[in-house]
Amino acid sequence: MKMPPPPSLSGLSVRAIGLVISCLAAAHLGGALLEDLALPQRGRSRRETSTHRGGPDGKYDRRAEPRGDADERSNHDNQNVAPGGTRVLMDVQGPGAITHIWLTFLGPEPQAWAKNGSANHQEMLLRIYWDGRQKPGVEAPVGDFFANCFGRRSEVISLPVAVEDGDSYNCFWRMPFRKSARVEIINESDKPISLLYFNIDWLKLDSLPKDTPYFHAQYRQEYPTTKGQDYVVLDTKGKGHYVGTVLAVRTRSPSWFGEGDERIYLDGEAKPSIWGTGTEDYFLSAWGLKKTSTPYFGVPYFDQWGIVGGHTSAYRWHIPDPIVFSKGIKVAFEHFGWIAPDENPQYQSTSWNEREDDYASVAFWYQTGEPTFEARAPHARERRLPSLERLTVYARDFASREFHGDGSAVAQRLSFFDTPQLLYRPPAKENAWWEIPFKVEKQEPLRLLLNLATSYDFGQYQAWLDGVKIGGVMDLYSAETAAKEFHLLDFWPETGAHKLRLECVGRNPQSTGHYLGIESVRLRERRPRVAEYGHDKDKDWKTKPRLYR
Incomplete structure (x- = not known):
């Protein structure tokens, strides 16, 4: 390619x-x-920084003066953090207020400075402790704190948080403290944090008003959401104001997940006095969500609408409209939405069904006193989304001539795939095809999909399963090389051997070739209630192939 x-x-x-x-x-x-x-302006400006400080032995010494001579080591302004290690970014005495945090580090993909790859930002845990308290006032994965969820890097252009080009992490939340502030990042990955740079700007103050509230941010997750209970973002007693939400949803069912309303309970009330009209409405969008970034709301990441395994992350900052509480606040979301007929007991597609998707969130708020919210961030191993795959067959293992038509096939590594893809390069559409066999061990409801690459020299392909045409023509052209899942079929496959075949049927007028890039063929699980209801169990998928959307 x-x-x-x-x-x-x-x-x-x-x-x-x-x-x-x-x-x-x-x-x-x-x-x-x-x-x-x-x-x-009150106070005196200060900065905590990763700038190189050389000790007597020439090695980094946090207590030494910054180095600024002609030696190249003066430019060694970053550090690596080993797996399981903690890097303290700031540990100062108050009174004071943090006014700005900037971070950057290498992405997770292998590269010259990290040949085996690095930790991703979901595996880095940010903790900020105020006044020597045992419990952190801020506890969230670095990525989620900066509205970058799923361990993916996305650009965010908003007022309190800006992640330019997906790799420079800035926040401008004002964070006052009386006695002390300690900021640390814990590496919970089995790979190092590579080339960590940081600057934390803060003000040294003489005093703070007695009623100054403290800044808080707390991560929480449910994989999947709990049946019969709203998803709770925050539940704390005290006096303060709520200023923001980051929400990440990975769908486990087809169709639209976001019909559920936000429900906000103030000061111990039994019924919420703030009640919304839908998840996308809370995030200040309408008729669904799509990728966008604005000062007060945005959707940094959105892959595909309505698929099983789709990812959506969104942020909403209550800056001009903070939600004020005197005794306590509970912020929650219903997890209702559209659902496929085979997940409905009456075999109907309706807009109001309790869904079982994977939710993760960060709540942002100010309050006086210590919060009573009991949520804590689990270890990175538990923050990683569980696999939905019942079977994954990697295409790279089927590059020999018996599995494809004219042209060559080679393994190729791309940054957005965890494993090498197979790149099939036919010279024309004639006799351009690729096949992959797989075996099903148990008959159960599954979704068949392909994890493909799209690019400027790729063709258009039609899928066949066991000789049956499934799905429409897949146009693999895109101006820039990217990954995309193509979902083909919901079915109860028979146990035993099956064969998937992709045939080239042409190319997009803008494409320069007929290439095919495929990482894997996958059989993805459906929710347990699909098997419980069994609406399609005895139907012959070959006579009427079906894909629920």
Whole structure:
């Protein structure tokens, strides 16, 4: 495969527009922001940084003065954090207030500086302790804290959080403290955090008003959500104001997950006095969610609508509209939505069904006193989403001539696949095909899908299973090389041997070739209630292939 073309102008324009909108929103806030700059400022500015500090032996010494001479070691401003290690970024005495945090580090893919790869940001746990307390005031995976969920890097352009190009992590939440502040990152991966850089800007103050609330952020997850109970983002007693939500959802059923309302209980009330109209409405969108980034709300990551195993992450900042509470607050979401007929007891597709998807969240709030919220972030091993695959057959093992038509087939490693893909390179559509056998051990409801690459020189392919045409023509053209799942069939496959065949039927007019890139063929589990109801168990999938959406 040739190198992909450079980013399009339209993509750059979208980023530029996002930046302009953020700037306009900042100006709207203030009057406030800009006028405050013309007022006297309290305190003295300080910074905690990863800049190189050389000890007497030439090695890094956190207590030494920054090095700034002509020696190249003056530019060694990063550190690695070994698996299981903790890196303290800040440990200072108050009173004071953190005003800005900036981080960067290598991504998880193998590269010259980390040949075996590095920890991803979901495996790094950020903790901030106020005033020597035992429980952290902030506890969240680094990625989720910066509205980057699923361990994936995404750009965020908002007022309190900005992740430019998906790899420079900034937050501007103001975080006051009286006695002390300790900021640390724990590496819960089996790989190192590579080339960690950081700057934390803060103000040293003489005092804080007596009623100053502290900043808090707490991660929570349910894989999957609990039947008969709303998903709880925050539940704490005390006085304060709620300022933001990050929510990540991995679907386990087809169709739209987000009909559930936000329900917010204030000051111990039995019924919520703040009740929404749908999940996408809470995140200030409408008629579903799509990838976007604005000053107060956004969807940094969205892969595909309505599939089994789809990923959506969203953020909502209550900056002009904080939710104020005097005695306590509970923030929760119903997990209701559309569902496929085979998951409905009446075999109907309706908009109001309790779903069993995977939810993870970070709540952001200020309050006086110590929170009573009991949620804690589990270890990175438990934060990793559980596999939904009943069977995965890797295409790289089927590169020999007996499995494909004219042309060559080679294994190729791409950054977005965990394992090498098979790149099949036919010279034309004639006699261009690829086959893969697989075996089913147990008859149960499953979804057949392909994990494919798309690119500027890829063709259009039609899938056949055991001689039966399934799904429509798959157009694998895209201007930039990317990964995409193609979902083909919901069925109860018979036990025994099966064969999937992909035949080239042409190419997109914009494509320069007929290539095929495939990482794997997968049989993905359906929810237990599909087997319980058994609506399609005795139907012949070969006479009427079906894919629920």
